[in-house]
Amino acid sequence: MSKLPEPIEWTPSPVEHIKIKSNFLRGTIVEGLANDTTGAICSDDTQLIKFHGSYQQTDRDLDGERKKQKLEPLYSFMIRARVPAGIATADQWLVFDRLADQYANGTLKLTTRQAFQWHGILKRNLKKTLQGINTTLLDTIAACGDVNRNVMATSNEGLSPLVAEVATFAQTISDHLLPKTTAYHEIWLDKKLLSEGGSDEEPILGKTYLPRKFKIALATPPYNDTDVFANDIGLIAIGEGDRLVGFNVAVGGGMGMTFGNAETYPRLADVIGYVSKEEALQLIEETVKIQRDYGNRENRKLARFKYTLDRLGTDVFKEMLEQRSGIRLQPAKPYEFTQNGDVFGWKQNSRGKWFLGLFVEHGRVKDVGNYKLKSALRDLARIKVCDFRLTGNQGLVLGHIDEGDKVQVEKILSKYQVDHVDNLSGLRKHAIACVALNTCTLAFAEAERYLPQLNTKIEAILQELDLTHEDILIRMTGCPNGCGRPFLGEIGLVGRTLGKYNLYLGAGFLGERLNTLYREMLDENEILDELSTLLALYAEERNAGEHFGDFVVRAGIVEPSQSVATI
Template sequence: MAKLPDPIEWKPSPVEHIKIKSDFLRGTIKESLADETTGSISKDDTQLIKFHGSYQQTDRDLDAERKKQKLEPLFSFMIRARVAAGIATADQWLVFDRLAVQYGNGTMKLTTRQTFQWHGILKRNLKKTMQGINSTLVDTIAACGDVNRNVMGTSNEALSPLVPEVAAFAKKISDHLLPKTTAYHEIWLDKKLITEGQTDDEPLYGKTYLPRKFKIALAVPPYNDTDIFANDIGLIAIGEGKELKGFNVAIGGGMGMTFGNEETYPRLADIIGYVPKEDALKVIEEIVKVQRDYGNRENRKLSRLKYTVDRLGTEVFKQLVEERSGITLQPAIEYEFKQNGDVFGWMKAENNKWYLGLFVEHGRVKDVGDYKLKSALRDLARIKVCDFRLTGNQGLVLGRIDEPDKAAVEKILKKYNVYHLDKLSGLRKHAIACVALNTCTLAFAEAERYLPKLNTKIEAILKEVDLTNEDILIRMTGCPNGCGRPFLGEIGLVGRSLGKYNLYLGAGFSGERLNTLYKEMLDEQAILAELSEIIPKYAEERNKGERFGDFVVRKGIVKSGQTIKTI
């Protein structure tokens, strides 16, 4: 075996300097919170507060008018929780719901990373909201920032008897990779250092943490409902009967790119082998450490693990992990994924508990007209007959329901006009949209507020050719950073400017093939015109059981995008 490469000494980027001088993520956050002359925090603190689970944002709908009135932007904050595998109790749900009303914009967002977000928190209420979240034994540390973020895992126990152990392992990973700094507790929970002069130590991360964000997801075949190949580390659960034996390990996935910069690209993870479950945590830790030591700290656009893997080579990266961990990865074990969307409706698990998969349009928990989702879920939490399990597709599963309680659940859902899956098209059920405008600072275009309207118009095309019930994956984001995993949509729409989108086609239905750019800078009329040509062809010329993404590749409408590989 050839000599393995040494880590590179990078010229630190401005964000690296902020981390270096932050005193383990403290910065001047306390002082920024105390400054009543502005609704914002200092520039450096906007980077550091991400590690604490929050982003500073503005209401971009109002920016121009406020500027005209010589007012500063209407600053507010988004808070994101850390909830491994997305499982919350009824009591936690009630507190989260109350905080959304008391301090936020009245809604909760269920995210594509299987956790909760609160939007519209004013600076003066930021600390109180953080403390409210922590009162439920849930925190927000490491939900954002250059660290391992919320660990995803299949949460619906009716899908496989392996799910409980997989979800528990997701939490174990999350706890193991958690930053050790006490800054979070000091700033938000008013906890003091144990001894005067005590210093922090980050044995895993060091003073500069990781070069960029890091994402881990677990899935249980045949359901790739967490899109593991879009993650820095993807873990495919391998079982024998009801027993979890270990994981196939995939590395180097990531969705983000930058328009006009060919050095950036979406990428699916490579499978580098199999590891027994007792060795998995050590292998995961060493993958993180290799990224810590070899990742690009000079150019943040090239700092994700996928670029480190491509720069070093997958084989060399694997050798580094094996040498450091002392664990030799075994050949990957055969598996099969059939889909990466959610499963809806009632399902019974082997523990005789019932699970109900619910549709939550783009993850926004709110009441709209007669459709009172937020009220229904609040009432369900109050009677404490279920827990609440978020999915990686912005959906929700009501879990661990006893047979006698099913009727009570149905009654509440019907009272608020929620349980109507039979009225949803296959397109709408699986649609994903990021927050985008009006609060995301990176968005060029609408997504969450617009995709429901666009879907209605696409549904009219589908109805014409009797494809209303056909499951098709459509995903929309307001920018190319990929929060809604648009490059894994059979139809992907990525915002370029207000009202204009790049149209991507041809992803695989199970999340194992990227889509391909079809046409650029399309407005709504152009998007509908293109789909009005392609969808009828799909209806007439598809093979039996052929998915939309497979069809457009087979017919040469687009070339095949990247597919996963096993080394």
């Protein structure tokens, strides 16, 4: 048994100092909420409030005009609910829908981590909104911040008999890794305050929590709809018949990078072995603790687990993990992924319940013209014929529907013109966009508000080439932090400045290969010109069944990425 590396004594970053002095995430949040002279909270507390599930934002469309009028920015808050495996009840949906209208901007956002988001909440309504969420027995703690975020899992039980058990294990992981501080209940739910320096402890996360955010996803083959290799820990479910027996374990994935900083990069997770379902939770805990003890606390740009893993080396990490956990990883079991996106339409599980996959463009639940998605889902929730299951691709599954209720579900969807996806292109069905402007403080460019119209123009090219129904993964983000997993798009567009994007090509359709930078700083006309040429080549020269990402690599248009999921 070799000697394990010693943790590095880092010089704490400014955010680390904020956490150190926060008294387990309390800071001065209470005082900031009571200050009615500003719509904001203080700078230190904007870091701490993330752990409670909220980000302070401004309406960037109005920033310039408000500055001219010598007004402070129009501050508001985004709130994110933590929903392990993305499963919510009809009663929860009704509360979330009401909160969107009462305190937010009237819409619900379904995220790429199977969580709910509300945007545009004013500070005076922040506590009331959080309390409303908590009445549903869901909460927002650890939905953001330097902790384990929402745990993802395949949510459509019509796809595999393993899905329900895997989703239950996702909930177990989430509960096990939650912060133990009572600050959340004190600040938002008016529970009794602990005395100064009280008895809070964080046995897993530690007093200063993790160096950066940590993400876990579970996938149920043959569906990789959670992009399992994009996570710090990815668990690939292995079954024997209808029974879950364990997981292949992948470590070190992460999408974010920084323009101009070669030390930062997207990375796919490496499969390091197999573990039984009985031992998996302990292995996960020890992985989190290694990141807690060895992660970079000096430079937040290098603080994600992927950088810790590359600094230690995967083999050394695996040895550390086995020594610390007392668990010996077995060789990875065979598995196969055949699909990365959502499955639309009706599917039935082994117990006779039905599940209906719906397309929700970029996860935005709203009514637009005659297409009244928000109203349709509200009506379905009121009659309680289904539950509501978010997907990792910003989609929605209506679940646990009885045979006799299918007609009623179809009738309500038809009433509000919420159709199935037969009329959608393969490109649009697989499109993902992050929120970006106007609320995200990190965004350089548009994404959610712009990609639908860009897709319409790309679809005109596809129609001319008879490629309309060809499945192509396109993903757009307003910055390189990777919230929409743009580096796993066969076509990836990452915002550089207003109206200009870097174009990435060549990701694997099943989420097992990153894409490669192809062109920089393209405006819309240049994007369309490049894609017109490339798609024409694809239509002319592709092999039977060949996906666009594989074609551009085979044709030598881009070099294949070096970050490939491996066993």
